[in-house]
Amino acid sequence: MLRRILAALATLLGVAVFVFIMLRAIPGNQITAGLGTEAAALTPAQQQQLEAYYGLDQPLIAQFFSWLGNIFTGNLGFSARAQQSVLELTAQSLPVTIELAIFSIVLALLIGIPLGMLSASRPDSPRDAFGQVVGLAGLSIPAFLLATTLLAVLASSFGYNPNGEGYAYFVDNPWLNLQQMLLPSIVLGFGIAAPIMRTTRTAVLEIRSNDFIRTAKAKGVPPRRLQAKHVLGNALVPIVTMTGLQFGYLLGGAVVVEQIFSLPGIGRQVLLGIQQKEYALVQSTVLIIALSFVIVNLLTDVLYRMIDPRVRAA
Amino acid sequence: MTDITQTATLAPGGGRTMERVRLLLRSRSGLVGLIIVIVLGVLSLLSAFGLLPYDPIAQDPPARLQPPSAEHWFGTDQFGRDVFSRVAAGVANSALISLVAVAFATLVGTFCGLVAGFYRGVSDGVISGVTNVLFAFPPLLLALSLASVFDRNWFTIAVAIAIVYVPIFIRVTRGPVLSLREIEYVKAATSTGQSRSMVMFRHVLPNITSIIIVQVTLSLSWAVLTEASLSFLGLGTPPPAPSLGSMIFEARTLIGIAPWTMIAPGVVVVLLVVGLNLLGDGLRDALDPRNRGKK
Numbered sequence: 001m002l003r004r005i006l007a008a009l010a011t012l013l014g015v016a017v018f019v020f021i022m023l024r025a026i027p028g029n030q031i032t033a034g035l036g037t038e039a040a041a042l043t044p045a046q047q048q049q050l051e052a053y054y055g056l057d058q059p060l061i062a063q064f065f066s067w068l069g070n071i072f073t074g075n076l077g078f079s080a081r082a083q084q085s086v087l088e089l090t091a092q093s094l095p096v097t098i099e100l101a102i103f104s105i106v107l108a109l110l111i112g113i114p115l116g117m118l119s120a121s122r123p124d125s126p127r128d129a130f131g132q133v134v135g136l137a138g139l140s141i142p143a144f145l146l147a148t149t150l151l152a153v154l155a156s157s158f159g160y161n162p163n164g165e166g167y168a169y170f171v172d173n174p175w176l177n178l179q180q181m182l183l184p185s186i187v188l189g190f191g192i193a194a195p196i197m198r199t200t201r202t203a204v205l206e207i208r209s210n211d212f213i214r215t216a217k218a219k220g221v222p223p224r225r226l227q228a229k230h231v232l233g234n235a236l237v238p239i240v241t242m243t244g245l246q247f248g249y250l251l252g253g254a255v256v257v258e259q260i261f262s263l264p265g266i267g268r269q270v271l272l273g274i275q276q277k278e279y280a281l282v283q284s285t286v287l288i289i290a291l292s293f294v295i296v297n298l299l300t301d302v303l304y305r306m307i308d309p310r311v312r313a314a
Numbered sequence: 315m316t317d318i319t320q321t322a323t324l325a326p327g328g329g330r331t332m333e334r335v336r337l338l339l340r341s342r343s344g345l346v347g348l349i350i351v352i353v354l355g356v357l358s359l360l361s362a363f364g365l366l367p368y369d370p371i372a373q374d375p376p377a378r379l380q381p382p383s384a385e386h387w388f389g390t391d392q393f394g395r396d397v398f399s400r401v402a403a404g405v406a407n408s409a410l411i412s413l414v415a416v417a418f419a420t421l422v423g424t425f426c427g428l429v430a431g432f433y434r435g436v437s438d439g440v441i442s443g444v445t446n447v448l449f450a451f452p453p454l455l456l457a458l459s460l461a462s463v464f465d466r467n468w469f470t471i472a473v474a475i476a477i478v479y480v481p482i483f484i485r486v487t488r489g490p491v492l493s494l495r496e497i498e499y500v501k502a503a504t505s506t507g508q509s510r511s512m513v514m515f516r517h518v519l520p521n522i523t524s525i526i527i528v529q530v531t532l533s534l535s536w537a538v539l540t541e542a543s544l545s546f547l548g549l550g551t552p553p554p555a556p557s558l559g560s561m562i563f564e565a566r567t568l569i570g571i572a573p574w575t576m577i578a579p580g581v582v583v584v585l586l587v588v589g590l591n592l593l594g595d596g597l598r599d600a601l602d603p604r605n606r607g608k609k
Contacts (some may be wrong), residue, residue, distance in 0.1 A: 014447035140587040252454025
């Protein structure tokens with residue numbers, strides 16, 4: 001486990017280097033990003049002063065460590081447009097995305113696991129075909145298409161668009177907040193339900209062919225208990241792994257879905273930063289997202305150590 | 315993805331091509347996928363050779379927002395542009411970007427995966443480290459950030475998508491190569507005095523081709539989705555060049571008055587992804603050695 005944590009730390013350092021390089025690869029620098037075309041009017045002396053101010057005259061390694069040091073002390077940069085620090089902005093947007101992620105994953109598990117078990121209960125039957133078609137649809141319908149269609153149809157035909165009014169935080173208006181989360185969670189949940197469904201189906205089929213299932217049946221374990229405890233219990237490991245992997249899809253999909261449904265989450269923060277060329281905002285937010293992704297992967301590892309005694313022993 | 319690497323490890327390369335094609339055509343999903351991909355491929359070729367009924371970017375204001383007719387099969391959009399021609403050009407654009415991206419990812423990823431798995435040591439450490447770092451980013455977010463760094467045109471979009479998919483190919487090849495290098499005939503080939511790189515390309519690479527082929531098909535479907543999502547967000551192919559994602563973005567406000575502007579690109583992008591997914595599933599079954607010899 002210690003090795004796993006060390007590896008995660010090494011990965012995070014790599015992530016920081018990568019993000020830093022990406023920042024430097026952008027044509028121009030903080031000066032041109034801040035002043036736009038007016039930067040061309042700077043005299044060489046002004047240029048030099050600004051470079052010294054932003055630390056751009058330092059060697060790259062020194063710039064990297066000063067940037068990293070800033071991050072460790074919580075200084076993630078400042079968004080000139082929002083007149084707020086990136087840390088403050090993130091403190092507002094991260095909970096929105098976490099709420100969205102939790103709802104989406106719960107929905108995905110509620111759709112994916114029963115559907116996978118239904119498919120597996122009689123392979124190559126009409127109900128299996130139904131499950132497979134839903135799964136294929138989940139994999140193939142882009143989130144932005146589903147989201148736009150849902151929004152347009154509900155808004156134009158039923159006049160229902162809870163996301164049209166400003167975003168309501170859960171503590172302020174829980175009922176409106178839940179309504180605003182509903183459609184985005186359905187869109188993201190449907191996308192993740194597909195791989196969960198496929199994994200459940202394969203795992204259940206494989207486990208059912210084991211000897212211990214035959215033994216349990218012969219012992220007279222009631223079918224419902226057999227399904228719940230013996231089959232699903234053993235299928236959980238691949239399902240948990242797959243769910244953890246889908247978190248990446250979720251954070252990426254959040255960019256699209258938050259944009260369409262106007263949720264002020266972390267995905268929207270990145271997109272706004274990109275559109276307004278606020279690179280400090282983009283880099284810090286991308287770093288935070290990567291950090292949370294690495295942490296989720298680590299947690300997934302811990303979780304299946306708890307579920308599967310064989311992994312624990314190894 | 316894990317089951318691909320496990321099942322296809324021992325599939326010998328070369329030969330048996332006809333049997334595989336037969337297996338692919340026999341699987342219903344593989345056949346349907348192949349047909350969809352061929353039809354859309356022909357559509358994009360028509361666009362590439364300029365054989366479309368209308369110029370996809372030529373505006374014709376008097377003819378705007380016309381419903382589908384014999385003249386305009388999929389209707390026209392708010393600028394009077396022919397939706398069918400735009401969809402066809404969009405498919406071509408999507409196909410070009412996805413093919414270039416996946417080809418790049420396959421070449422680089424497979425090579426790095428081979429080297430990491432076969433030579434182990436320092437190269438493995440470096441390659442696996444970089445792979446882990448790239449995997450720490452959600453795919454769409456990485457593509458988005460990369461696309462924002464470059465000057466946008468179809469090629470830089472393809473490169474951004476390729477960088478996202480390189481680590482997937484590394485991971486998919488490295489695992490099987492690790493087990494292949496311990497197999498007798500690879501050891502035997504090494505002991506006959508062939509150079510290690512020769513053994514790697516001649517004896518190891520052919521044995522992982524089936525895994526790579528399946529991965530290429532599935533990656534193509536993800537690349538199509540990524541490109542469409544990027545252009546929907548306004549970070550893909552810059553307008554006025556038609557792209558399925560940006561067409562859907564433009565159509566979202568017209569859905570009440572001109573639903574065809576949304577339905578046509580929407581259905582086509584889903585069909586394209588479904589076709590590639592089905593083809594990938596079919597190929598996986600056809601190339602799986604456990605299915606060999608089945609009637």
